Amino acid sequence: MADDADHAAHQADLTEVGLMEAVAGIRDQLAGTGRAVCGDCGAPIPARRRDAYPAAVRCIGCQQHLERRDL
Numbered sequence: 159m160a161d162d163a164d165h166a167a168h169q170a171d172l173t174e175v176g177l178m179e180a181v182a183g184i185r186d187q188l189a190g191t192g193r194a195v196c197g198d199c200g201a202p203i204p205a206r207r208r209d210a211y212p213a214a215v216r217c218i219g220c221q222q223h224l225e226r227r228d229l
């Protein structure tokens with residue numbers, strides 16, 4: 159029971175974050191620019207990374223951390 163509730167809460171968090179990121183990504187795409195700072199830690203996203211991946215919303219460190227966590 160408690161496990162189900164925890165799981166549901168976790169899913170809700172992920173969905174909310176995903177929505178916020180999707181909205182931010184769409185907004186940035188409409189503006190024609192990638193994000194200048196990481197959405198997670200606020201560190202500047204290097205221009206090279208934004209050139210390589212214009213939709214990037216995180217610095218490489220946070221992105222790698224997220225991808226490892228999702229595995």
Ligand SMILES: [Zn+2]
Pocket residue numbers: 196197198199200201216217218219220221
């Ligand atoms: Zn970051």
